[in-house]
Amino acid sequence: MKRLIPVxxxxxxxxxxxxxxxxxxxxxxxxDTLRENVVVVVENGRIVSVGNSVPPNANVIDLGDxxxxxxxxxxxxxxxxxxxxxxxxxxxxxPEYRAIVATISGRKTLEAGVTTxxxxxxxxxxxxxxxLRDAVAKGLxxxxxxxxxxxxxxxxxxxxxxxxxxxxxxxxxxxAADGVGEVRREVRKLIADGADVIKIxxxxxxxxxxxxxxxxxxxxxxxxxxxxxxxxxxxxxAKVAAHTYSDHAAHMAIDxxxxxxxxxxxxxxxxxxxxxKKGIVYVPTLMVYEFWRDGVIFGxxxxxxxxxxxxxxxxxxxxxxxxxxxxxxxxFGSDTFEKxxxxxxxxxxxxxxxxxxxxxxRAATSTAAALVGVDAGVIEAGKLAxxxxxxxxxxxxxxxxxxxxxxxxxxxxxx
Ligand SMILES: [Zn+2]
Numbered sequence: 001m002k003r004l005i006p007v008x009x010x011x012x013x014x015x016x017x018x019x020x021x022x023x024x025x026x027x028x029x030x031x032d033t034l035r036e037n038v039v040v041v042v043e044n045g046r047i048v049s050v051g052n053s054v055p056p057n058a059n060v061i062d063l064g065d066x067x068x069x070x071x072x073x074x075x076x077x078x079x080x081x082x083x084x085x086x087x088x089x090x091x092x093x094x095p096e097y098r099a100i101v102a103t104i105s106g107r108k109t110l111e112a113g114v115t116t117x118x119x120x121x122x123x124x125x126x127x128x129x130x131x132l133r134d135a136v137a138k139g140l141x142x143x144x145x146x147x148x149x150x151x152x153x154x155x156x157x158x159x160x161x162x163x164x165x166x167x168x169x170x171x172x173x174x175x176a177a178d179g180v181g182e183v184r185r186e187v188r189k190l191i192a193d194g195a196d197v198i199k200i201x202x203x204x205x206x207x208x209x210x211x212x213x214x215x216x217x218x219x220x221x222x223x224x225x226x227x228x229x230x231x232x233x234x235x236x237x238a239k240v241a242a243h244t245y246s247d248h249a250a251h252m253a254i255d256x257x258x259x260x261x262x263x264x265x266x267x268x269x270x271x272x273x274x275x276x277k278k279g280i281v282y283v284p285t286l287m288v289y290e291f292w293r294d295g296v297i298f299g300x301x302x303x304x305x306x307x308x309x310x311x312x313x314x315x316x317x318x319x320x321x322x323x324x325x326x327x328x329x330x331x332f333g334s335d336t337f338e339k340x341x342x343x344x345x346x347x348x349x350x351x352x353x354x355x356x357x358x359x360x361x362r363a364a365t366s367t368a369a370a371l372v373g374v375d376a377g378v379i380e381a382g383k384l385a386x387x388x389x390x391x392x393x394x395x396x397x398x399x400x401x402x403x404x405x406x407x408x409x410x411x412x413x414x415x
Pocket of ligand 1: 078120335
């Protein structure tokens with residue numbers, strides 16, 4: 001007996017503290033229906049079992065009547081941008097200041113139930129995104145896990161501050177790269193600097209505004225350049241997110257083999273079918289244009305801007321409905337930056353425009369996890385313990401997704 005004691009002590013020491021989360025209802029990230037009366041056991045940041053019984057000596061978190069879900073994964077954010085005068089952010093603030101903003105916005109985003117963000121560029125905030133990513137990974141701050149793009153790639157003249165004398169040096173909002181050689185070099189540099197994903201601006205309105213929506217514009221690149229960008233990104237182990245409004249720009253990204261089409265305001269049904277064939281994901285970002293039209297962001301629009309944005313929102317909603325009629329994979333991306341923590345409202349728009357609630361929830365969990373490449377988004381043994389709980393049942397009422405009352409990221413409870 002005496003000889004057994006050290007062995008038992010050793011076994012206890014090796015066995016980290018377990019936490020058992022009891023919930024009346026659970027959406028597991030995949031199934032169409034909720035599981036009832038579950039116990040999810042977490043240890044060392046990962047889920048070790050999903051069952052019905054609480055292991056002895058486990059800490060118990062009883063969620064009562066709430067619905068447990070995987071933490072949400074937002075595939076399109078700009079965490080170091082914030083509300084207020086846009087140009088002043090670029091011209092008067094330092095990247096260091098913006099990194100502090102990102103840290104605070106990250107906390108708000110996490111508390112809203114978003115445990116991972118794919119952050120697609122922050123316009124003149126240097127390396128704030130990877131700084132936040134690394135600080136979160138080291139446990140210095142509580143914010144979502146970050147998949148970072150650093151700086152989107154675009155051609156000269158695309159995506160920049162406009163209306164200033166060309167004699168003024170301007171902060172780089174994106175990486176200007178022209179020609180196959182420069183595009184390859186820029187992608188290689190971004191990956192070497194720590195980018196997890198490459199974002200490309202497929203078109204831009206900064207040079208000229210040829211279309212009535214004032215958002216879509218001339219293509220930034222030749223097909224050859226886009227092909228080189230995607231090839232180089234994939235060689236470096238990074239996926240490509242293609243910022244695209246118009247159908248013709250989407251086709252260039254699809255032909256090149258990009259991994260996701262962001263926004264895609266005016267895509268045709270056959271375009272979505274082509275994406276489905278190649279496994280390219282659609283990240284619609286519906287909310288941000290609705291917020292803009294309604295004056296929730298950027299202040300109250302004048303009558304002409306409001307009318308223009310109303311048309312854009314209507315066309316975008318029609319596009320989203322066209323996508324739903326095809327087998328294209330859709331993932332959740334809010335594109336929020338002025339209102340950190342409003343991210344889950346995007347899911348309500350997806351439901352409002354005809355996506356089934358279970359499909360919406362998959363778009364924000366298992367589907368998004370596959371797109372951004374994180375071992376989360378599903379509640380099953382072995383996955384990262386990114387878990388949230390909401391009051392009510394989002395399978396029957398998507399508004400419940402705004403009522404997040406419990407958040408755990410990688411096994412650490414933060415709300
Ligand atoms: Zn965006």
